[in-house]
Amino acid sequence: MTWALVLSLAGAAYAFKVTGLVVVGGRSLPAVVERCLSLVPAALISALIVKDTLSTGDELVIDARLPGVLAAVVAARLRAPLIVVIVVGAGVTALARVVGLD
Amino acid sequence: MPPDERQVVAASVTLGAAVGVFAIAFGVGSVAAGASVAQTCAMSLLVFTGASQFLAVSVVSAGGSALSAFGGAVLLAARNAVYGLTMSRHLGGRLPTRLVAAQITIDESTAMATAQSTAVSRRRAFWITGGSVYVFWNLGTLIGALAGSAVDPEAFGLDAAFPAGFVAMVVPHLESRRGRAAALVGASVCLATIPVLPVGLPILVASVGVLFGVRRP
Numbered sequence: 001m002t003w004a005l006v007l008s009l010a011g012a013a014y015a016f017k018v019t020g021l022v023v024v025g026g027r028s029l030p031a032v033v034e035r036c037l038s039l040v041p042a043a044l045i046s047a048l049i050v051k052d053t054l055s056t057g058d059e060l061v062i063d064a065r066l067p068g069v070l071a072a073v074v075a076a077r078l079r080a081p082l083i084v085v086i087v088v089g090a091g092v093t094a095l096a097r098v099v100g101l102d
Numbered sequence: 103m104p105p106d107e108r109q110v111v112a113a114s115v116t117l118g119a120a121v122g123v124f125a126i127a128f129g130v131g132s133v134a135a136g137a138s139v140a141q142t143c144a145m146s147l148l149v150f151t152g153a154s155q156f157l158a159v160s161v162v163s164a165g166g167s168a169l170s171a172f173g174g175a176v177l178l179a180a181r182n183a184v185y186g187l188t189m190s191r192h193l194g195g196r197l198p199t200r201l202v203a204a205q206i207t208i209d210e211s212t213a214m215a216t217a218q219s220t221a222v223s224r225r226r227a228f229w230i231t232g233g234s235v236y237v238f239w240n241l242g243t244l245i246g247a248l249a250g251s252a253v254d255p256e257a258f259g260l261d262a263a264f265p266a267g268f269v270a271m272v273v274p275h276l277e278s279r280r281g282r283a284a285a286l287v288g289a290s291v292c293l294a295t296i297p298v299l300p301v302g303l304p305i306l307v308a309s310v311g312v313l314f315g316v317r318r319p
Contacts, residue, residue, distance in 0.1 A: 001137035001159070003144075005168045009158060010148035012172070013179045018204035020186025026194060035315035040188045041216040042275035043288030043311030044181065045268050048209060050289045051305060052265035055296045065262045072266035082113035082270045089266020090120070093259030 064101045068093030110214060110227045113267065114234040117210055120263040121152070122238035123255045128155055129246020135163030139247045146243035150205060150236065154178040157301065177302030184309060185212040192216070192224045206232025210264075213271040280319075284311035 029037070053069045054060055072089035080088070096102075125146065132142040137159070145155050154175035161171035185207050192215060193203050211232035218224040255261060275281045288311035295304040 001132070001135060001141050001162050002168060003141065005158065005162070005171060006137075006141050006145050006148070008172060009145070009154065009175055012176050013149045013151045013154060013182070014204065016179050016183040017186050017207045018201065019183050020188070021190045021193065021200045021204045021207060022197065024187060024190045025200065026190065032316055034191070035319075036312040037188055037191060037315075039275075039280060039284040039312040039315045040184055040309070041213060042272065042281040042284040043308055044184065044305060045213050045272040045275065046285040046289040046311075047292035047305050047308030048213075049265045049268045049272065050292045051296065052261070052268070054293065058297060058299075058301055060293070060296055064259070065265065068259055068262035069265045069269060072262075072269045076270045076273055080270075081109050082267065083109070083116050085270040086113060086116050086120075086263050086267045089269070090259035090263040093262035094257065095259075097257065097259065 064093045064096035067096045067101070106218070106223060107226060107230075110218070110223075110230055113270075114210075114214065114227075114231040117231070117263065117267055118234035118238035120255070120260045121210075121235050122242035123253055123258070123260050124152065125239045125242025126246035126249075126253060127255055128152070128159070129243040129248075130250055131156070131163070131246075132159045132243075133247050133250060135159045137162075139244075142247040143240070143244055146240045149175075149179075150239065151175075151179045151182065151208065152239065153302075174301065177300055177306075180302065181209075181305050182207055184306070185209070188212060189215065189228065192221065193228065194225070203228070203232075206236050208232065208235065210235050210267070213268055217271040217274050219274070280314045283314045287311035287314070 053065050068089045071092040072085050075085045075088045129142055133139065149155055157178055158171040158175040161174060186204060189207055189212055193200065211228050214231040215224045215228035218227045272285060276285055288308040291310060292304045292308040295307050299307065
């Protein structure tokens with residue numbers, strides 16, 4: 001690990017984060033762009049769920065995370081508070097690992 | 103505190119604690135891969151994109167070049183640009199505020215913020231979640247880098263804490279037909295491309311789901 005790598009990574013990561021926030025800022029964008037941006041959370045959070053549940057690196061895997069996340073879906077549908085959904089997801093996954101599912 | 107804000111605080115601290123355990127693992131791994139304690143902590147303070155940091159360390163410890171560590175980590179960090187665009191609609195504030203906000207524009211803060219229903223609660227949720235994750239991530243990194251022995255986050259199911267939290271956070275976005283369509287396409291595209299694209303790209307490619315917004319309602 002070199003300082004050059006640490007600092008260039010820091011610069012690149014910050015550049016990504018800051019671009020949208022500062023360059024576009026609070027300016028209003030064309031209506032079509034606004035409509036598309038409003039769908040970013042739906043598209044990207046769903047993608048994150050799939051990635052975090054069903055993959056390790058570039059491999060698709062089914063392991064103890066799946067029952068945990070399915071239990072979280074049930075909890076969310078029952079309108080459980082967010083913290084409960086998180087604890088249920090982690091708890092069921094931990095239990096699944098205890099019983100040997102991995 | 104209003105009840106929805108209490109929910110955000112409770113959930114942020116829970117996610118933060120889970121993040122902290124991963125950060126301990128990162129600190130341990132980074133030092134084991136040959137980074138100094140200062141370099142390890144600088145990464146968490148300055149890069150603050152967990153997945154990119156883990157990737158960089160694992161490439162370096164596997165003997166990969168700095169360039170390939172950089173390339174992979176950058177791919178993983180690129181989605182934060184999309185989050186920045188999204189949050190620019192919701193975060194007010196002057197330039198200095200935005201420059202600080204940028205550093206905590208990540209998966210968790212964006213997801214938690216956009217799940218809220220009013221402008222004020224979105225802003226608040228962003229700062230509370232981003233701040234909590236930042237503090238826990240850096241605290242955990244320091245502990246891991248100094249202590250050198252990690253708890254296994256997977257033993258507690260903590261790797262499932264994030265997708266579980268995201269499940270709850272995506273719910274408000276599924277109320278509209280367009281939201282459901284965007285979610286379905288985003289998830290399917292990501293699933294289909296994970297085995298074929300470099301790590302980091304599937305999430306970016308999932309952005310095609312937003313094209314449901316092109317047509318006028």
